[in-house]
Structure formats: C-alpha cells, structure tokens
Amino acid sequence: MKKDQSTDVLVTINIPQFQQDLITWFEKEQRILPWRENTDPYRIWVSEIMLQQTKVDTVIPYFNRFIEKFPTLEDLAYASEQEVLKAWEGLGYYSRVRNLQAAVREVVEKYDAKVPTDVDALASLKGVGPYTKGAIMSIAFSKPEPAVDGNVMRVLSRIADIEEDIAKASTRKIFENVVRQVISQTNPSAFNQGLMELGALICTPKNPSCLLCPVQQHCIAFQKGKQTELPIKSRKLKKKTIHYYTFVIENVSQEVVLEKRPDEGLLAQMWQFPMVEKDKVSEQFIETYLTKKYQISSIELIKMEPIKHVFSHLTWFVDVIYVKVKDEDIQIERNEEVVTIEQFNQYPLPVPHQKVYDQWLSVLAD
C-alpha cells in the first residue's frame, strides 16, 4: 500500500517556515570546509565526487592536496592518468577519479573549459549522476535542483514520515519529488547543504540529537516518537571471500616487482605486488610457480604477516611471501615493472598493498 507522499508533505509542513529554520541554522552552524571558501564550479565538482560514499573528515586532506596539485580544471585535464590516480590513492572507488578526468577533458574540448550550467549537459558528463548534478547546480549555480543523497533521504524520511526502503534505487525519485516541493527558490544552495549538514551533525543514523534540531517542530517522526525507526533500509547479502598469495620479489639490487592491474574492474589500473589466487597454486608448488614464471633458479621464501582487507562487496585474505632472488636477471611480463624504493611514490597502490610495502620496509630496516 502506497501513500501519496506529495500530498502528505504539502499538508503537513509549513514550507516557508521550514525553509527559513533550516537555512538560518545552516548559515550559523555550518562547518568551515575548504570547498566552501568559494563557489568555483570546478572545486565544488571535485569535492562532490570525493564526498561520494566518503566522510567529510576523510575528504578534507585529499581535497586540499588535489586542488593544490590541480588548481584548475585544465590542470587536471592535462595531467597524466597515473599522476591523477596517485593523488586519489587511499580514497577508494578509483573509477570516480578516472571518470572525473574524462569529464574534465570533455569540458575543456566541448565547453571551452567552463563547467556547463545546463542540467542535461552537466548530467551527461562521466561520473555526474542525479545527486552530483543537483549539488553542482544548486551550490555552484544557485539553481533549485534536488540533490538527494543518503543524508537527505534520512532527514526527509523523518521529517515527512516516509517509510519507503531507501536501499532501493527507485526510492531516490520519491525524495527528489519531495525536495522539489519544499526547496527554497531564493537560496537552494543553503537549503540543500542545510539538509545534508543536518544529516551529518544532528539527524544522524543512530541517536539523532532531536533536542538540538532546528526543524524539530516540523518533524513528523519526532512528533510520533519514531525517529529512530526511520529511515527504513533493507540490508544486503554477505560478502564473498578470496584467498591470495602475494609476493615481495626482491632482487640482489634491492628492487622489487610490481604488476599493474587490468584496465577495468576492481582497483583498475592500480599497481600491486604480484598476486595469485590460492586456488591456482598450492603451497607446495609456490617455488616451482615462481622459478618458472620469472625464469629464475635461486630463491629463498620467507613468510610475512598475512593481511585481511575488507571491501564493500568482498574480503581478501592475503598470504604475504618475501622472495629473495639470487639470480642476476628476472624475466617479467608486460604488465610488470622492477621498481626501486625511490620510485615507489610514483605508483598508486591500493591500501592492502601499501601494508605489504610497509612490511617490506620494516624488514629492510632490520
């Protein structure tokens, strides 16, 4: 059974009062954040991409370094992919930055390096979805477009007592319709940011601070005492696990082998210590596998600390093996390189392999 959410909101909320309460609170209480220094569309854009599924505190240092390195849209467009990936190292969801650079290059070519103010042009850019489009339109261009993220769905589900499952893709549109009805036409930027800031600071997932809430008087869930029961969110299935061996293959010159991951999929185009699924190589044949693959004869294998790494959809268990090679030459494949310690900072590594790298360094220090 479905309620008519549109009517619900309209008859229940004093919209002008709600807008004023929210905006006044936001203007007064908003956090000082680097991307709030101005409304440069490029900076807003970068911040919005970084903030996807990522907390503000995590983003801040990345944003500052990124903008310092790529101050303008054109700086980013002309940078090398590897340099850009390196600037994103550790932030996760790396396709975000590859899409961002592709989009920025398109803006340089098609729109004279100006972020398009047209909604559809903006939405057509790689990596710019319904949320990011609305965020840029409202924050950078002051246009009254909805920008519905997880915060907004949580806040509005409580304000308007909406019981739709926010885990479902189709639910976002319901909230966009709600926002279209209640958004401030005169200050859509502060309104949208206010909803999100409220979700981050007051209307939190657990233990919301309703007594401090600037829009408490508008909140149906609070009136009903059911604020902790909203939003409704179905949970998802268990993760898969994969077991790997990874090898720190060090030659007599204290260099190691790195391999580049494929162009698509998990951790695309990132670098790692050579890794193989345990299914493919049983423990007793590791030495055979290595000597054959790298065309070497004299090696010593030393077990290091295993690593567990949890992704959003799967878990890696990685056995780390330190391989000291006595041979002069190592035969490597096309996607591999032999790297010195000094060169390491040029290679973007995912976090689990940064941990391997740290282990290797501490061994060398002994």
Next chain:
DNA sequence: AATGCGGGGGA
C-alpha cells in the same frame, strides 16, 4: 532492479 566498486570509523 540488482550488482560491482574502497576504505575508514563508530557503535
């Protein structure tokens, strides 16, 4: 409509 895609922090 469902799934793949990172990583960190809080309860």
Next chain:
DNA sequence: TCCCCAGCATT
C-alpha cells in the same frame, strides 16, 4: 560484527 558515509555505471 555490522552499518554508514555529500553515489555512479553497468547490466
């Protein structure tokens, strides 16, 4: 442990 986080692309 599980959940959550200023989501998007692909199928």
